[in-house]
Amino acid sequence: MNSMTSLFLVDGDVRRRAAISHCLAGSGIHVEPFEDASELISRWPKNGLLLVHDDGRAIGTLLTQMGRLGQWLPVIGFAQEPNTRQVVRAVLDGAIDYIAWPFSGDEITSLIRSAEEKAEVFGSTKLREALARSRVDRLTKREREVLAGVAGGLSNRMIGEKLSISPRTVEIHRANMLTKMGANHTSEAIRIAIEASLVS
Known part of the structure; x- marks a missing residue:
């Protein structure tokens, strides 16, 4: 993992945002926290990964935005005690991976490394899928x-x-x-x- 990995954290809970940022301090991952999907959309990043709290809407909203922009970024969904259906829905929506909160610094760092590798393989496919979905929508x-x-x-x-x-x-x-x-x-x-x- 290069030292310039940017992680865009989307989570409405200020305490959890702070805890996750603290969790990744010193890991070589630059964390930029956002309160919601619309705040991130207004300052859309050129590259990096998205770590998105799965509130049932945010992941879908961000993936629709990617289709509109024609720019795909890997999305990792997370939630506290997620049920199987929730995880499956997020992955079907286009999330590249999912993790349950609370997680350790090692767990999330390892997941981010894995997501970066998957993104290199799936990037163009996922972008085509996001573009196609936005047209079908x-x-x-x-x-x-x-x-x-x-x-x-x-x-x-x-x-x-x-x-x-x-x-x-x-x-x-x-x-x-x-x-x-x-x-x-x-x-x-x-x-x-x-x-x-x-x-x-």
Whole structure:
């Protein structure tokens, strides 16, 4: 781990922020604390790692912002006594790792080192995924259903039957979907859906 690692800590609890900063003092990791996701977004860093308290919103908010900016930074989620569902949701949202609080300086330092290594491997993939998700997020529920049908190789008629709408309505949703996603043709929309993990 290089001596210039920057860790951006997002946590609404001032005592916990202080404890984590103290935990990493002298570790060669520069900690910048932020009270919430919007404070960090207003001063978005060019590089580093994000250590984000998982309040059910912050991780998703930050990953959406990465998609908008086209810049991915590795996110480590943390919470006090997190349940399995919470950890799974954070990882599915795009967190690269997760740790339970309280943790020791050695535990978090080791996790940060591991996250940096993963980031080098996953960086471009995660960025493409974040970008794709931000494009899919623009769609209405019906447009997503049409996209899933298109990606599944169904014709407008078959999608219409499945969704109980006319093929003409499917065509309109399809056109709107392409426009909102910034896709020039259907195959590009399918690629974006796959990168966003909307379809496999």
